[in-house]
Amino acid sequence: MTTVTEQTKPPAAAASGLRLLQETARRGAVFILLAALLVLFSIAQPAFLTIGNLMSILQAVAVVAIIGAGVTVTLAIGGFDLSVGAVAASSVMAASYAMIVLDLGAGATVALVLAFGALVGAFNALLIVRLKIPDLLATLAVMFLLTGLQLIPTAGRSISAGLILPDGSKATGKVDAAFLLIGRSSLAGLVPLPVLLMLLAALLLHVLTEHTRTGRLLFAIGGNEVAARLAGANTARLKALAYVLSGTLASLGGIIVAARVGRGDVSSGASLLMDSVAASLIGFAVLGLRRPNVLGTAVGAVFVGVLLNGLTMLNAPYYTQDFVKGAVLVGALALTYGVSRSANA
Template structure:
């Protein structure tokens, strides 16, 4: 006999995703065009990359709340390096990625050495980095031709840098290819490598992992460093797409990234952080927003709809109604 609750638990979210796509496609044929598909994929590429980093932090039972601030910092660092310092694409990318890693290591160190709870440590980092992003540019956006604090600009945006956000490879946007590549790397890392397995073991039972000889602290710091790295990469893609550095532009990506990572828990009933589920979660949110926009649904109602779907996904993943593993505990 088919266990209906078990089927809903494993395939309910994917079924809802397919039904949503079919509904939008039938209601608005323009939704299914190749151009719109690429628009959706491009719109979720930054969210997915950032969410994959958050997923890595979740693998060690953490929660990188500073991811959105790191996106903002990366945007400001990468754009300021080119406009204010007159350097090219490579230094801009290098400095931005390095800034993300350093913030991740700092957050991890607060958790491991100062014994601050994950959420509080990440929140502290978030507020500190938001302030640092403003200091770097004197509280102003970075744009072409405008130097630091009114001074003449020393450089311009490198074409190679802008290509990251707007370039294509055989008509496929590079940002989409990058999203897929990062998704595959994170999936292989968490599922197939020794380091990834140890991280998941720490997330499942930290004390058991410690007693087995795992250096729990080092792996937790590494997880936050990787989360910071991917958040910074997302910021680079965002800055390259818009061609400017807007103050606190990464704030909105925190909620979307967390939503994507948590929705991923419900994909195939994984009930744990996983790269495939996170990408599906990002696509879920992207398709929903794109469809609602086509139907001229007011922007101020979209957060409510996204939040409602997140709650549904969490109920399916963690509630005893559908999750038999949770019910058995």
């Protein structure tokens, strides 16, 4: 009898070790891949792993991470916000219009644009919560609405100093130098301000979603809205909060873009929707949580930024970037869900 027991121990121990290895791979897949990319790119191009380049990567992904954090909140309630890219692009135009045409200062411009983003989020909530329009259809309609609306005040032209308005008059304002500091300044000449804003937004939303009753209710709505309502949650108000946060963060991203480029470019924000969604979905794979989480979204944005920056430094063709981002998204989610499925088999 003792011999049989001793013979069964090694296979059981091996199975337990395999499960532990699979769980480790599932939870740390993104970090393992990120570390591998850092090593590979630094070997291929020594200039990659420098403080200046790493800060450049973080600055490049700051806007995507901030907008993606808003998308993550809507994913938490079981919704989805397709309008964030259009909100960000409209915010770029609105900020430039406020300063160059309306001659407003930096403070008033920032307040106005953030209010604009919150208003769009509230409008999305009205369509979804009150009128019961499916979130994808509602936010898609708002996306098209904003894409067209941002072009009307300037007849489709970008906004810069000396802009000729549709009525033939010339804009007399200019971009406030204090506003440009939002996108171009850095702390101690090292950490760019957009990176600090990204970290602050991620931290605040992480605390809200993971460590407060409101956050738990947001995830409860995403899990089972009827059960959350029967448990006493004001689901309508919480869903509205999610879309207002998403709109406000998208407008913050637009402010950073406007401050970085110093003008209202009609083509700005073209890829922000897909990039922010990609970061949010890669976030599902971080620590194997398999659910929306803000810190995971930030890590996902950094992961994509490292990948694209490394490919650029290696002179990879620009037209391969979307394919690479898609491959990364597929790989990250496959590692998370595929490994988990095999472990449970």
